[in-house]
Amino acid sequence: MWSIALKTLIADRGKLLTALVGVVFSIVLVNVQGGFFLGLIRKASLLVEHGQADIWVGHRKMHNVDFPRDIPQRWVNRIRAVPGVKRAEPYLIGFADMSLPSGGFEQVAVVGADQASLLGSAWNVTQGNPLALARQNAVIMDECEVQKLEFPKVGTTREIGGRRAKIVAMSHGIMGFLVTPYIFTTYDRAASYLNKSPDVCSYFLVQLEPNANVNRVCEAIQRRVPELDVFPREEYGWISINYWMTRTGLGISFGAATLLGLLVGMVIVAQTLYAMVLDRLAEFGTLKAIGATERQVCSILLIQALAMALVGSILGLLAVWGIVYFYSTPRAPIVVPVWLSLGSCLLVLVICLVASLLPYLRIRNVDPLMVLES
Amino acid sequence: MIGSQLDETITKPIAVSTEGIHKSYRSGATVTPVLEGVDLVIRREQCVFLAGPSGSGKTTLLSILGCILSPDQGRVQILDQDISTLDEQARTAIRRNRIGFVFQRFHLIRGLTSLENVCVPLTLQGMPHHKAASRAADLLDAVGLSHRAHTHSHNLSSGECQRVALARALSADPDLVLADEPTASLDATNGQEVMKLLRRLTTEEGRTAIIVTHDQRIFPFADKVFHLENGRIAETAGSTSTALLESER
Numbered sequence: 200m201w202s203i204a205l206k207t208l209i210a211d212r213g214k215l216l217t218a219l220v221g222v223v224f225s226i227v228l229v230n231v232q233g234g235f236f237l238g239l240i241r242k243a244s245l246l247v248e249h250g251q252a253d254i255w256v257g258h259r260k261m262h263n264v265d266f267p268r269d270i271p272q273r274w275v276n277r278i279r280a281v282p283g284v285k286r287a288e289p290y291l292i293g294f295a296d297m298s299l300p301s302g303g304f305e306q307v308a309v310v311g312a313d314q315a316s317l318l319g320s321a322w323n324v325t326q327g328n329p330l331a332l333a334r335q336n337a338v339i340m341d342e343c344e345v346q347k348l349e350f351p352k353v354g355t356t357r358e359i360g361g362r363r364a365k366i367v368a369m370s371h372g373i374m375g376f377l378v379t380p381y382i383f384t385t386y387d388r389a390a391s392y393l394n395k396s397p398d399v400c401s402y403f404l405v406q407l408e409p410n411a412n413v414n415r416v417c418e419a420i421q422r423r424v425p426e427l428d429v430f431p432r433e434e435y436g437w438i439s440i441n442y443w444m445t446r447t448g449l450g451i452s453f454g455a456a457t458l459l460g461l462l463v464g465m466v467i468v469a470q471t472l473y474a475m476v477l478d479r480l481a482e483f484g485t486l487k488a489i490g491a492t493e494r495q496v497c498s499i500l501l502i503q504a505l506a507m508a509l510v511g512s513i514l515g516l517l518a519v520w521g522i523v524y525f526y527s528t529p530r531a532p533i534v535v536p537v538w539l540s541l542g543s544c545l546l547v548l549v550i551c552l553v554a555s556l557l558p559y560l561r562i563r564n565v566d567p568l569m570v571l572e573s
Numbered sequence: 574m575i576g577s578q579l580d581e582t583i584t585k586p587i588a589v590s591t592e593g594i595h596k597s598y599r600s601g602a603t604v605t606p607v608l609e610g611v612d613l614v615i616r617r618e619q620c621v622f623l624a625g626p627s628g629s630g631k632t633t634l635l636s637i638l639g640c641i642l643s644p645d646q647g648r649v650q651i652l653d654q655d656i657s658t659l660d661e662q663a664r665t666a667i668r669r670n671r672i673g674f675v676f677q678r679f680h681l682i683r684g685l686t687s688l689e690n691v692c693v694p695l696t697l698q699g700m701p702h703h704k705a706a707s708r709a710a711d712l713l714d715a716v717g718l719s720h721r722a723h724t725h726s727h728n729l730s731s732g733e734c735q736r737v738a739l740a741r742a743l744s745a746d747p748d749l750v751l752a753d754e755p756t757a758s759l760d761a762t763n764g765q766e767v768m769k770l771l772r773r774l775t776t777e778e779g780r781t782a783i784i785v786t787h788d789q790r791i792f793p794f795a796d797k798v799f800h801l802e803n804g805r806i807a808e809t810a811g812s813t814s815t816a817l818l819e820s821e822r
Binding site for chain 1: 618636639641642662665666668669670672673674676680682683684687693694696697703721741742745
């Protein structure tokens with residue numbers, strides 16, 4: 200059956216190509232749309248994901264890493280005393296204006312990390328030395344944000360919150376969900392840029408001892424600081440993502456576009472399969488006349504649908520790989536995890552099988568008598 | 574000699590018999606009778622023609638004998654099996670395992686080579702590919718097309734297509750071969766060639782062949798010709814086919 204199904208499928212090259220275009224279209228659309236969505240939404244938890252902290256402790260009902268509320272900095276000692284905690288450091292996030300050479304200002308998100316551990320500070324530093332943050336007025340910014348900040352370089356001095364800030368290093372690809380560029384510096388310096396008292400901070404970042412159980416330590420911290428919320432890294436990352444998902448309808452718009460693409464792909468595949476079947480009604484009639492069972496005839500159609508799904512998925516994934524390779528940027532990252540690719544292939548497989556249902560209904564009604572009457 | 578051969582044929586067991594077959598087609602409230610009490614007996618190793626004008630019921634009768642249609646009334650026995658009351662599944666199994674079909678327009682599967690087309694009935698039977706290919710090659714050789722085994726059907730001439738179709742009809746080693754106007758799409762030479770092959774099925778391989786045809790040029794190949802008219806067998810005639818075949822060898 201495989202041989203008959205595949206050879207007859209290949210014989211109709213024009214129609215096969217059309218169906219493959221439909222499948223490839225669906226795969227590319229799901230992966231690229233999904234990839235854009237994941238790339239965008241992951242920006243919402245960028246600091247959490249790369250912050251090197253196992254646990255995030257912050258104000259009660261904290262819901263977004265970029266919008267923290269102040270908490271007393273002195274409570275960090277309570278957390279440091281919890282068994283299993285290797286390190287707990289205050290962390291500050293807030294917004295301030297950076298002066299620009301043209302005389303204008305650009306709002307930036309100032310991130311202050313502990314000077315000794317640099318827990319939660321910039322990563323992927325490509326220019327300068329991250330340890331230079333110890334120097335006076337030192338800050339790190341991202342090289343992808345230079346346009347917004349009128350092209351500063353390592354060594355450039357600006358003002359943030361009316362205070363001097365010297366760029367000592369640049370990272371690559373730290374672009375948050377908000378349009379404001381991140382500026383990394385030390386905790387104390389951040390407090391001064393943000394004009395905050397050093398007695399308050401935004402979070403406590405906690406690193407665990409090896410073999411410590413994250414959930415148990417979370418519970419222990421919660422008991423010590425019942426006024427605060429305590430979340431493992433992954434959970435707080437999801438909370439931050441969920442904030443944008445639920446408050447912006449982002450998921451719905453991306454999802455709707457993806458669904459539309461899938462629908463178009465399905466229509467193309469179904470229409471092509473149907474056209475192929477209509478073209479070959481006499482052959483299906485012949486098969487029935489010479490003794491093919493309904494199951495065998497159906498299996499031919501299913502094999503053809505499977506083959507189209509498989510080949511189309513491979514071609515589609517190659518196209519996706521090319522798109523990600525050439526077009527994914529820190530500003531518009533396309534994140535295509537394996538589960539998305541596999542999921543899209545599975546989805547397309549289901550689409551192809553569903554699409555073969557319509558032609559199957561047509562074939563079911565084919566009377567073998569037709570080959571004798573023709 | 575002819576008389577003795579006819580006697581010999583009459584002693585052969587019955588391959589196909591029908592008793593009082595009626596068949597009508599319905600279109601809305603309109604009922605059009607096509608067969609109105611067809612009785613016939615065809616013995617094994619006979620080559621029998623069903624002839625008659627268009628609309629006389631030849632194709633319908635062939636379809637009933639080929640287990641494609643069921644009669645409304647009457648009894649049909651094929652190869653010792655009463656098929657009148659069989660369900661679709663059982664009739665499909667008979668078509669697959671015991672009957673070979675040759676169609677007027679060949680109905681080869683596009684995209685498949687001659688060899689692959691001949692393999693199709695064997696594939697439907699579940700035979701492993703290498704065995705099916707080996708048997709198909711033998712059959713193509715028997716119809717003189719071994720050199721075209723790997724040619725796709727759209728590159729074959731009409732005569733070659735019909736010979737491939739004949740090889741396909743024989744691939745499942747059927748006892749009964751049904752042919753619907755097998756020479757209608759062929760020129761005289763190819764028509765004669767195909768008929769010689771069909772005739773050899775009965776004389777050399779012991780199969781039974783029932784052929785629907787309008788083509789009077791091939792009537793000499795028949796052992797018996799049933800003329801249908803208005804859904805009934807109007808006339809039955811014998812023939813000198815075996816003698817003809819012998820003379821042409």
